[in-house]
Amino acid sequence: MPVIAITQEMGSLAKDVGMQLADSLKLDTMRHEVVERLSEKMNMPKSVIRRLREGKAGIVERLTADRQKIAVYSAEEVFELANRGNIVLRGWGATCMLRPVPHVVGVRITRSFEKRVDWLMENLGTDDRGFAEDEIRRSDEAHAARMHQQFGVTWGDPLLYDLVLNTDRVSVASCVELITQLTRRPEFQETEASRAMLADMTLTARIRAAFKDNEATRDTKVTIESHGGQVSLQGIVISDAERGAAQQVAAAVQGVTGVDNQLRVMSTSRRFTSAKY
Incomplete structure (x- = not known):
């Protein structure tokens, strides 16, 4: 049951x-499932989730969004999909989570900045190259920041992937074949x-999401x-009470x-919430 994780650039x-x-190998693809599930679980508009991921969110959206909850819920979705097998997963940190x-085959698809700008201008039907360049840079910066914050890695590091393909030189068909x-x-x-x-990692992700779902364990940070x-x-x-809630x-x-x-309860003299982080 092939599982292929591809970057989203x-x-x-x-x-x-x-x-x-996916068409060639008759595999499922991860399309909008993650956004839809996050929207449902967090009672947040899908548009806001997309803006947060793309670096387009306004200051109020950035300040009020629970980024940790988004990370936990999106990880649960990625692992659940991967655990089913026969799927192509694109973006959402799948290449790092499933590494x-x-x-699992981890692939980075990349291309020169100039060609990416040309692509965006064509797709937007604009001749404003400066605007397209800014959009590409903003997208890259948002991806890099999220990957560093969530996984502590440098986005684009070739050691994170099993295969790196440059579509400046390699056609889409050749990428598929390779x-x-x-x-x-x-x-x-x-x-x-x-x-x-993979089943163990999926179960762990499921438990982390369950902790976030429950008010008594929402802020519990344990291994x-x-x-x-x-x-x-x-x-x-x-x-x-927190120890019991976590087990339950x-x-x-x-x-x-x-x-x-194996959770240990902090002594009364040191019982400050910040002390356990």
Whole structure:
């Protein structure tokens, strides 16, 4: 069950590659599912989520948006989709989140700045090159900031990917062929171990989202580890009530078969919320 994660870089032709790849291999694609799910779970207009991701949000939207919640919920969606298999995932940090999974193919599609600007001008039907350049730069800066904030990586680092393709020199059709060849190589075949790893990561993401959903655990920041349905909670909480709530919320998540609650309660003399971060 191939899982292919592709970067989303404005004007790089990554969308064309992803769509043709999915069509060629008969795979599903991640289209607007993540935005729709985030909008539903956060009671936030889809337009606002898109503006936040694209770096177009106004100051009020930036100040009031819960970026951590967006990151947690979007990660849950990406992992759930990847766990189903037979899919092309484009953007949303999928290449970074799924990097540890051996059978996931991580691809960066890139292109020269000039060609990307030409692409945007053509698609917008404008001859204002300065405007198009600003849009490309703004998009790149927003992507780079989000990747650094969420994953602590430098966007564009070739070591993050299994394959980097430059559509200045490689056609969309050739990109599809090269990625297809890589999915068939022994290194990227799904194994019982790689499948279990992805299932564990998906369950962990599901639990983090459940914590965000629950008022009692919304601000709980602890280490969550999942192994075959068995979940371990480690870290510091400020009260017995928070410790109990964390276990209760985790135990109720679909796929959890047991919870090893190793959370420690902060002593009364040091019980300050900021102290556990």
